[in-house]
Amino acid sequence: VGQAFARLLSKKQKAYPFRIVAIHTLRHGTAYESGEFGPTAGSIDEFLEKARPEIVCELTPLNPESGEPAITYIQKAFERGAHVVTANKGPIAFAFHDLEQSALQMGVQFRFESTCMDGAPVFNKVRNNLPGVSVLGFTGVLNSTSKVVLAALRRGATWEDGIREAQSMGIAEADPSYDLEGWDSAAKTAALANVLMDARTTPLQVERKGIAGVTPQQMQALAAERKTIALVSRGERLDHGVRLSVQPEILEETNLLGVIQGTSNLLLLHTDLMGTVGTVSIDPGVDQTAYGVFSDTVDIARSI
């Protein structure tokens, strides 16, 4: 994502003259304005002190158990008065309100468009285009690996074939059970609820059932009845709190939620003033995730 973002900045340099002042990685080292990668900075404090960025783009891998070290990195950036964009859903799923509070205290902006739908507008759409709207709930199909595996089972292929296909597309986590047991969807569900429904939740509080019990025979029998299965994320606002779930659902094959395939994803927001409105993204890849980071960066630049 970082490399795709750098390419995008270079392509749009004329209209959007952002400057990369430094890059910090784990194994590739750290680069400052000279452009050469040298040894990795000793700490995030050392890096930020030397780099002095106005906007930090946090693009480290997801830690599905705690959201760290990204949460700490983001806090440190705020403490130094930098705005932050992240594509990492961990901090939003585990610590959104604390981070939002820190940003508010420091008078800086925090953006995270790429965390749930690979860059397609969700959070910025609500923020910028749906003033006064209250999100009462949402329904989404947000995990690519489960879609690829379910489609393979529907064709009569085995679980192993489906997982191999997702891995060859580069979309499955190193441990695919994270996708197939619904953890990826639960993290996105918690993130959406924290941001859009003011929930104070984590992925651990999402009622979660993965697709492990689905068999090729079941998928083919459903196909004969023009039905299918999708791993569906749902959020619902209750009088006190929210109800959040991720589970496989049997759907008519013409149901929008069942039609979405591969890396494509769909999210419907159920609102008080705008009824149900949605975002759909067809076959997004890393360039679209990078675009989400770019759109956040532009949104921040416009507000400062």
Ligand SMILES: NC(=O)c1ccc[n+]([C@@H]2O[C@H](COP(=O)([O-])OP(=O)(O)OC[C@H]3O[C@@H](n4cnc5c(N)ncnc54)[C@H](OP(=O)(O)O)[C@@H]3O)[C@@H](O)[C@H]2O)c1
């Ligand atoms: N790929 C997608 O299409 C996509 C879609 C939506 C959201 N995202 C999210 O975007 C983020 C980045 O994804 P990616 O696919 O670009 O991951 P990636 O290929 O694994 O790259 C992660 C980068 O973070 C660096 N890094 C790892 N641990 C670090 C640490 N402790 N401190 C500093 N730097 C560290 C790595 O350094 P080295 O290069 O030196 O190892 C690498 O440059 C993830 O949170 C992911 O969930 C990705």
